[in-house]
Amino acid sequence: xxxxxxxxxxxxxxxxxxxxxxxxxxxxxxxxxxxxxxxxxxxxxxxxxxxxxxxxxxxxxxxxxxxxxxxxxxxxxxxxxxxxxxxxxxxxxxxxxxxxxxxxxxxxxxx
Amino acid sequence: xxxxxxxxxxxxxxxxxxxxxxxxxxxxxxxxxxxxxxxxxxxxxxxxxxxxxxxxxxxxxxxxxxxxxxxxxxxxxxxxxxxxxxxxxxxxxxxxxxxxxxxxxxxxxxxxxxx
Numbered sequence: 001x002x003x004x005x006x007x008x009x010x011x012x013x014x015x016x017x018x019x020x021x022x023x024x025x026x027x028x029x030x031x032x033x034x035x036x037x038x039x040x041x042x043x044x045x046x047x048x049x050x051x052x053x054x055x056x057x058x059x060x061x062x063x064x065x066x067x068x069x070x071x072x073x074x075x076x077x078x079x080x081x082x083x084x085x086x087x088x089x090x091x092x093x094x095x096x097x098x099x100x101x102x103x104x105x106x107x108x109x110x111x
Numbered sequence: 112x113x114x115x116x117x118x119x120x121x122x123x124x125x126x127x128x129x130x131x132x133x134x135x136x137x138x139x140x141x142x143x144x145x146x147x148x149x150x151x152x153x154x155x156x157x158x159x160x161x162x163x164x165x166x167x168x169x170x171x172x173x174x175x176x177x178x179x180x181x182x183x184x185x186x187x188x189x190x191x192x193x194x195x196x197x198x199x200x201x202x203x204x205x206x207x208x209x210x211x212x213x214x215x216x217x218x219x220x221x222x223x224x225x226x
Contacts, residue, residue, distance in 0.1 A: 004153065034213030043115070043201050043217030044154070087153070091213060098169070099213065101153030 002027040006088050006102035013109050016077045021086055021105045024070040029093030033071050035064050036087040038104065044087055078109045113137050117202050117218035124192045124225045132187040132221050134202030142205050143185040144169075144215065145177060147198040154201065160185055192225045199223075
């Protein structure tokens with residue numbers, strides 16, 4: 001069964017304290033892996049697409065990386081405005097553009 | 112630029128009542144989706160549409176119906192609401208290219224409580 005697991009469920013950081021969020025997946029055939037940010041009371045907002053192992057994408061303080069079994073979202077010197085829930089999703093081969101979402105990691109960055 | 116607009120934002124129903132959630136997008140997107148989000152679980156696809164007049168089932172379609180009579184609108188109906196349908200519902204839209212890159216545009220959600 002295709003599955004996406006994110007860890008940790010919640011993470012508390014001090015401003016400037018770098019860390020990483022993990023997204024591990026077990027799927028029959030990966031077409032792409034996607035990261036989203038979701039603020040409280042809002043819908044998810046697209047961040048990155050990764051297609052193959054070794055690929056990296058960056059945006060401001062965020063960098064996403066991909067291996068054959070997992071993806072990491074690295075947050076460098078985070079600021080309070082980076083506080084949000086970060087969602088990972090995978091698209092599988094042979095699907096109907098179906099995305100399988102993980103449950104997310106709630107990140108809180110304190111000044 | 113409104114993007115994806117969902118109405119209503121909040122609704123409380125009694126078991127057995129019916130209701131319709133409306134999603135409207137102004138980006139001329141072909142694809143539209145309805146997801147539900149429950150605590151501790153990932154977003155789950157209820158139904159989707161790849162064009163005006165077409166609909167298809169997702170992962171959790173039971174108890175829901177949809178219609179896409181106009182390209183910009185995607186309606187989600189609950190014929191007989193059950194407490195298990197208490198959730199936050201998100202509508203999303205994208206282009207065919209966006210579906211391949213995972214770039215979905217989401218509305219702000221509709222919080223439904225069924226008593």
